[in-house]
Amino acid sequence: MFLSIKEMEVRKVRFDETFQPGEIDFSDEQMRQSSPLHATGVAELLANTEGEVRIQGRLTVKLESECDRCLGRAEFPLDTRFDLFYRPVQSLSAAEEVAIDEGEAEMGFYEGAGMELEDILREQIVLLLPMQRVCSTDCKGICPVCGKNRNESACNCHEEPADDRWSALRKISQV
Ligand SMILES: [Zn+2]
Ligand SMILES: [Zn+2]
Numbered sequence: 001m002f003l004s005i006k007e008m009e010v011r012k013v014r015f016d017e018t019f020q021p022g023e024i025d026f027s028d029e030q031m032r033q034s035s036p037l038h039a040t041g042v043a044e045l046l047a048n049t050e051g052e053v054r055i056q057g058r059l060t061v062k063l064e065s066e067c068d069r070c071l072g073r074a075e076f077p078l079d080t081r082f083d084l085f086y087r088p089v090q091s092l093s094a095a096e097e098v099a100i101d102e103g104e105a106e107m108g109f110y111e112g113a114g115m116e117l118e119d120i121l122r123e124q125i126v127l128l129l130p131m132q133r134v135c136s137t138d139c140k141g142i143c144p145v146c147g148k149n150r151n152e153s154a155c156n157c158h159e160e161p162a163d164d165r166w167s168a169l170r171k172i173s174q175v
Helices: 005-010 094-099 117-128 164-174
Strands: 002-004 013-019 037-045 053-066 073-088 107-110 114-116
Touching (some): 002 005, 002 013, 002 117, 005 114, 013 117, 053 117, 073 117, 114 117
Parallel strands (some): 073 107
Antiparallel strands (some): 002 114, 013 037, 037 053
């Protein structure tokens, strides 16, 4: 769905859209959309700004991937509200462009006549996905010795006792 600035000049643009799996490309081969993506909200042109747009709404979707530890299915149900601001890219002077720092990270930019809702949703979803993709925070993973899924059955393997010198080193590198 295209959110048109021209339309926003007349009225707030409301959206209530459903995207089936495959309609939005997350450019992430590990991640699959496992439920329809539903997004509702409103886009408005803010008064007394040079074309600043505010998009508020809510999205719900389920995604799934392989668990990083046990290779089973890891599910990520997302249900989130968003409140985003976009400025036209041509409003930026070169000096300002340099000045954009962390503090303005919440501000996005658009080019031309408006923006695609799909692009906005994709960006939000990618930001929300956890770095570590596990089926559950206490997933026991796969035994490095026998290859059994330790969530399903305990095995009798003894793990190599950790070498103290190495674990000390690891602690240092984590700081
Ligand atoms: Zn797992
Ligand atoms: Zn084992």
